[in-house]
Every structure is written in structure tokens, then in C-alpha cells.
Amino acid sequence: xxxxxxxxxxxxxxxxxxxxxxxxxxxxxxxxxxxxxxxxxxxxxxxxxxxxxxxxxxxxxxxxxxxxxxxxxxxxxxxxxxxxxxxxxxxxxxxxxxxxxxxxxxxxxxxxxxxxxxxxxxxxxxxxxxxxxxxxxxxxxxxxxxxxxxxxxxxxxxxxxxxxxxxxxxxxxxxxxxxxxxxxxxxxxxxxxxxxxxxxxxxxxxxxxxxxxxxxxxx
Numbered sequence: 001x002x003x004x005x006x007x008x009x010x011x012x013x014x015x016x017x018x019x020x021x022x023x024x025x026x027x028x029x030x031x032x033x034x035x036x037x038x039x040x041x042x043x044x045x046x047x048x049x050x051x052x053x054x055x056x057x058x059x060x061x062x063x064x065x066x067x068x069x070x071x072x073x074x075x076x077x078x079x080x081x082x083x084x085x086x087x088x089x090x091x092x093x094x095x096x097x098x099x100x101x102x103x104x105x106x107x108x109x110x111x112x113x114x115x116x117x118x119x120x121x122x123x124x125x126x127x128x129x130x131x132x133x134x135x136x137x138x139x140x141x142x143x144x145x146x147x148x149x150x151x152x153x154x155x156x157x158x159x160x161x162x163x164x165x166x167x168x169x170x171x172x173x174x175x176x177x178x179x180x181x182x183x184x185x186x187x188x189x190x191x192x193x194x195x196x197x198x199x200x201x202x203x204x205x206x207x208x209x210x211x212x213x214x215x216x217x218x219x
Contacts, residue, residue: 005164005217005218006106006164006165006166006184006214006217006218007105007106007107007160007164007165008106008107008108008109008155008158008160008164008165008166009098009101009106009107009108009109009165009166009167009168010108010109010110010111010151010154010165010166010167010168010178010183011108011109011110011111011167011168012110012111012112012167012168012169012170012171012174012188013110013112013114013119013122014048014112014113014114014170015048015170015171015188015191015193016091016168016169016170016188016191017090017091017094017110017128018088018089018090018091018122018126019089019091019190019191019192020082020083020086020088020122021048021191021193022192022193023082023086024081024082025039025044027076027079027080027081027082028044028047028076030079031072031075031076031079032059034075034079035060035063035065035067035072035075036063036064037059037060037062037063038062039059043059045195048171048173048193048195051113051114051138051144051145052144053069056069056072057069060072081118082122083114083118083119083121083122083125084118084121088122088125088126089126090126090128091188091190091191091207092190092206092207092208093206093207093208093209094207095128095131097207097208097210097211098131099131101218102131104218106218107133107134107158107160108131108132108133109132109133109134109135109136109154109157109158110132110134110135110136110137111136111150111151111153111154111167111177111178112135112136112137112138112150113137113138113144113145113150114137114138115137115138115139116135116137116138116139116140119135119137120135123135133158134154134157134158136150136151136153136154136157138150140153141153145171145173145174145176145177146172146173146174146176146177146180147177147180148177148178148180148181148182150177151165151167151177151178151180151181151183152181155181155183162181162182162183163182163183163184165181165182165183165184166183166184166185166186166214166217166218167181167183167184167185167186168185168186168188168204169185169186169187169188169200170187170188170189170191170193170195170197171195172195172196172197172199175187175197175199175200176199179199179200184201184217185199185200185201185202186200186201186202186203186204186210186213186214187200187202187203187204188203188204188207189203189204189205190204190205190206190207202214
């Protein structure tokens, strides 16, 4: 095997598997508005790719009356969420992309900061559960991205060495997590949200067009 040959492809979920970021922001804004809190674009950008309760606590501190994290979480459950209540579709070309490489013996996985329950619901709604050998979600880890823990867990379960993995990520924290885990990182830019992808190894605009950029890396 050549040093650069890859045998595993790992994906972030939000903004990579499905274009959920705009819908997630909509539901978050609705919940915050119940407590007279406005979400700015800058605040929203800081949340992308992260699962950090301290960031939500900071938003709640903007309310004129004290709002606990439990109260806010209950309100969010009442309002709904992208994964259960919105239209869910995989990114264009993604399913055929995954199937093509799985037919070549490549194993695939998901590493996301979103909770297991919501990811499983979303994958089932999109009929994609059978396309992944491993799924690591935010509540399976003690440390969230940009920490590499999630990617290292996925690699361990797959029996993969870091240098054998390609990771598709869309956010700076996700890219940093994958790079810290030792993987080759392709920044996916198809979600329509501009982010800092400078630390990625390559960038791709679409799963319909990225074969040429990665085919030389695949075993």
C-alpha cells in the first residue's frame, strides 16, 4: 500500500451529509425569541460545528429575566427541530458518491457533535443508515470538536490508522478536530455558508464533482 492510499472516508453531518445549518438557526432563533433574545449572525457563526453549553448559556444571559438551560431546552423541544420536523435530504450526489466508494471496499463513517437520537432519526428519514460502518455522535464523547476525540473513536472502531482516512468537514472546528486526529481533510463548501477552511488539505464544492480531487488518494 502506498503511503497516501486511503481506505476510510469519514463525514461530519451538519452541512456535509445534509444542509441543516439554516434550519437549525431558524429553530434556535424561534426558541430564543420566546425569551426576548435575538440571535445575531456573529453569534450564530460561533455555534456552527460546536456542541458547547457555555455558548448557549451566554446567549441566555442576554435575557432581561433569568432563564435556566433546562427552561430553554424544554422550549426547544416544544418548538421542534430540523432532524424530526423539517424536510431532510442528503447533499446532491452524496448517496451515489458513498455507494461508489463502498463498492470499492472503502469503509465510511460519521463523526458529529449532534446527539445520537437526532442523527439516527435523520439518517432513517433519508434511508441512509446502511451506508455507514460507524457513527460517532456528540453524546458519545466527553470532549467536543475541535477536540479530536470523536474522530479518534471512529478510527479505533474501524481499525483505521489516521493516515488512511479522508474526512469531509465544513467548519473550522471540525477541520481542526480532523487534522488533530491525523486525517487528510477535504473542506466541503456545498452548504452555502462561507467559513474559514484554510486549514483543510483540499476543498470541494460538490460531491458530484469531487471524484477527480480524491481518486488518486483512494486505495
